[in-house]
Amino acid sequence: MSHAQQLHNRRYFDDYMELINRKGLPGTVKTALCQQVNDAVVATTQHVIEQALEAELTAYVGAKRYEHLPWGREAAQTRSGC
8 A cells, every 4th residue: 555545544544643642753744843833933923023113113103104294204203214
C-alpha cells in the first residue's frame, strides 16, 4: 500500500497519530511547525505594534493618514514632520 493510500486508511492514520503522540513529531515536521508558528507570531506582533503606533500618531497629530488639513500647523503636528 502506498503512503498516500495509507493516509486515507483510518486505522493507519489512528496508528500514526498514536505514534506521534507517544514519541512526538518527527524532527523535520517539528521544525517546520515551529517555523510556521514563529512566522505567525511575528506577523501578528508586527501588525499589533503598527496599529498601535498608527493610532498613537493619529491621536497626537489629530489627523488620520492621508487626511488633508488646513495650512498653518507646526512641523511637529504633521505626519511628515515638514
